[in-house]
Amino acid sequence: MNNSQAIELRNVTKTYATGDLEVHALRGVSFTIAPGEYVAIMGPSGSGKSTLMNLLGCLDRPTTGTYTLDGTDVAGLSDAQLAKIRLTKLGFVFQGFNLLARTSAVRNVALPLFYAGIAPKIRNAAAAERLVEVGLGARLDHKPNELSGGQQQRVAIARALVNDPAVVLADEPTGNLDSQTSVEIMALFQALNAAGRTIIMVTHDPETAAHAKRTLVVRDGTIVDDVLQKQRQAIA
Amino acid sequence: MIAYIVEALTVLFANRVRTGLTALGLIIGVMAVIAIQTMGAGLAGATNGIFGSIGDRSFFVIPNVRQGDFATAQIKIEDLLAIKNSIPGVAEAMSGNNSIRFGHIGHNRARLAIGSEAGDPFNTSEIAQGRRITQADVDSNASVGILTEAARKKLFGDLDSAIGKQLRLGERRYTIIGVFAAPKAAVNLNFGGGDFVVPYTTYDAAYVQHGSIGAARFLLKPGYDPQTTEDAIVKALKKLKKKKADYITLDKRTLTRAVDGFFAGITLIVSLIGTVSLVVAGIGILNIMLVSVAERTREIGLRKAIGATKLQILAQFFIEALLLSLIGCAIGLVLGLSIGYGVNAGYLVRLSGVIAPIPWLQASLVATGFATVVTLLFGTYPAWRAAQLDPIEALRYE
Numbered sequence: 264m265n266n267s268q269a270i271e272l273r274n275v276t277k278t279y280a281t282g283d284l285e286v287h288a289l290r291g292v293s294f295t296i297a298p299g300e301y302v303a304i305m306g307p308s309g310s311g312k313s314t315l316m317n318l319l320g321c322l323d324r325p326t327t328g329t330y331t332l333d334g335t336d337v338a339g340l341s342d343a344q345l346a347k348i349r350l351t352k353l354g355f356v357f358q359g360f361n362l363l364a365r366t367s368a369v370r371n372v373a374l375p376l377f378y379a380g381i382a383p384k385i386r387n388a389a390a391a392e393r394l395v396e397v398g399l400g401a402r403l404d405h406k407p408n409e410l411s412g413g414q415q416q417r418v419a420i421a422r423a424l425v426n427d428p429a430v431v432l433a434d435e436p437t438g439n440l441d442s443q444t445s446v447e448i449m450a451l452f453q454a455l456n457a458a459g460r461t462i463i464m465v466t467h468d469p470e471t472a473a474h475a476k477r478t479l480v481v482r483d484g485t486i487v488d489d490v491l492q493k494q495r496q497a498i499a
Numbered sequence: 500m501i502a503y504i505v506e507a508l509t510v511l512f513a514n515r516v517r518t519g520l521t522a523l524g525l526i527i528g529v530m531a532v533i534a535i536q537t538m539g540a541g542l543a544g545a546t547n548g549i550f551g552s553i554g555d556r557s558f559f560v561i562p563n564v565r566q567g568d569f570a571t572a573q574i575k576i577e578d579l580l581a582i583k584n585s586i587p588g589v590a591e592a593m594s595g596n597n598s599i600r601f602g603h604i605g606h607n608r609a610r611l612a613i614g615s616e617a618g619d620p621f622n623t624s625e626i627a628q629g630r631r632i633t634q635a636d637v638d639s640n641a642s643v644g645i646l647t648e649a650a651r652k653k654l655f656g657d658l659d660s661a662i663g664k665q666l667r668l669g670e671r672r673y674t675i676i677g678v679f680a681a682p683k684a685a686v687n688l689n690f691g692g693g694d695f696v697v698p699y700t701t702y703d704a705a706y707v708q709h710g711s712i713g714a715a716r717f718l719l720k721p722g723y724d725p726q727t728t729e730d731a732i733v734k735a736l737k738k739l740k741k742k743k744a745d746y747i748t749l750d751k752r753t754l755t756r757a758v759d760g761f762f763a764g765i766t767l768i769v770s771l772i773g774t775v776s777l778v779v780a781g782i783g784i785l786n787i788m789l790v791s792v793a794e795r796t797r798e799i800g801l802r803k804a805i806g807a808t809k810l811q812i813l814a815q816f817f818i819e820a821l822l823l824s825l826i827g828c829a830i831g832l833v834l835g836l837s838i839g840y841g842v843n844a845g846y847l848v849r850l851s852g853v854i855a856p857i858p859w860l861q862a863s864l865v866a867t868g869f870a871t872v873v874t875l876l877f878g879t880y881p882a883w884r885a886a887q888l889d890p891i892e893a894l895r896y897e
Binding site: 317320322342343346347349350351353355357359361363364366374375377378379380383426 | 514797808
């Protein structure tokens with residue numbers, strides 16, 4: 264077992280029981296992601312891609328198999344322990360931004376630190392720092408309805424970074440954005456990765472996935488392809 | 500904990516309209532209950548003010564009209580004398596009624612109710628001008644009397660002093676020896692509610708017809724128990740009339756108790772109605788909190804995804820509901836006390852001359868109690884629902 268991995272999945276399965284029917288969403292998935300990687304997870308809808316994302320995000324537990332996140336085995340943890348893992352080791356970026364309405368950018372970004380029990384002054388200072396980092400230093404007190412879609416997603420990214428997570432998980436981060444803004448957000452992710460952030464991005468869009476260094480393709484609950492971008496370009 | 504209160508206040512303030520609408524039902528409910536409580540205290544004060552005019556040592560005995568032989572039970576002048584002489588606690592015994600006559604001063608004329616009074620120290624009304632009725636006036640059946648300020652104004656206007664003037668009342672003439680101070684209370688039960696008060700001996704001689712008086716008024720010697728004396732009088736009257744004769748005794752205590760009981764009944768009924776309205780308000784809060792949880796499903800999902808535990812979400816929503824209730828109840832408390840005090844100061848004060856003190860402590864306890872109960876009953880379930888939400892489902896919620 265290699266403890267230096269950011270993420271290590273071994274024979275992970277996920278089975279949902281809906282009535283008498285058993286749905287095998289994941290049928291034995293194993294892979295590792297090293298710190299500093301930028302991975303896209305692709306796959307058609309119903310492939311198990313969302314289930315995989317929920318497992319990686321510690322929002323759900325595998326039925327069988329082991330999942331080690333930043334050196335911690337999370338497969339058997341309780342709800343409260345999983346919440347603690349999400350609070351300290353993960354950052355989420357969603358398609359729909361999911362910012363608190365009528366709440367300033369700084370307060371939105373500081374939200375995870377509130378649950379970590381950090382004093383208001385310290386958390387607001389940390390939040391402001393992250394907003395500067397994503398290029399929104401001039402809009403600290405703007406509310407979501409006063410920001411463009413791209414700016415809102417930058418606030419969400421700042422929020423995902425505020426707890427200094429081991430892994431940033433992005434679920435279709437450009438799905439609600441126009442192509443020009445998408446390019447900017449992708450550039451931001453690449454800059455973050457260049458600065459050493461581990462990023463996992465779920466997308467169905469090959470163009471978006473092309474920004475990542477590595478692509479995992481999920482189909483029928485298994486990983487069917489795992490290629491580095493360089494190889495892909497070489498094949499093409 | 501303080502962080503949660505600050506966070507909850509921030510959320511409540513950021514969503515002012517929702518907050519205001521949710522609190523509205525509670526504000527109205529608490530306002531109604533507190534206003535009625537305050538007015539109830541005012542009414543109790545008014546009762547005490549009104550019956551205070553009777554005095555502590557004065558009481559009435561009247562034959563019960565609901566008896567077969569009412570005529571026999573009638574109290575006569577000679578009965579009063581017999582009672583005064585036989586029962587040790589009785590200082591004076593007189594008619595408790597008044598008699599209506601027209602009074603004339605020159606060409607001025609006014610309809611006056613003539614009441615009767617003993618000498619000092621039984622007088623309970625203040626004199627503004629002149630002097631009181633003395634024991635000498637009583638002993639000599641003097642043709643003197645005291646006008647109320649209202650009657651003086653009718654007869655004399657704002658012109659000259661009434662003291663020493665002759666007042667013609669039917670065939671009799673009286674010298675006006677004094678004027679009562681304008682009473683603070685609108686209702687005065689003294690002297691049978693008279694406008695012109697004469698020595699009781701004078702009254703009994705001039706206005707008691709066929710020796711029969713409707714109500715008898717007794718004055719108690721200092722140091723005697725009113726209840727014992729009342730019982731002795733009723734016993735003596737029954738002996739004088741017949742065994743089955745029935746009498747009612749009225750004194751400050753029994754009247755106050757009766758009216759207080761009446762107001763306590765009203766307060767209870769209105770409080771019950773208020774409680775019902777608060778339950779309705781509470782269900783309103785429950786409903787809006789549930790809608791709010793549904794409306795904020797994605798927000799709750801997000802909060803959980805970024806690391807909030809069930810307990811943290813539960814605490815947050817519960818504190819939100821608690822603060823909402825407290826704010827609603829505090830506003831209701833202030834409004835209710837204002838309305839209650841306004842009614843007391845603007846209206847009830849005229850009955851008694853006294854503004855009842857604001858029942859701060861009682862009202863605050865009631866309001867805080869309601870806030871707590873409403874939160875426990877109606878805030879816990881939505882908070883629990885919020886805490887139980889599955890973050891994956893919640894984030895997908897449209």
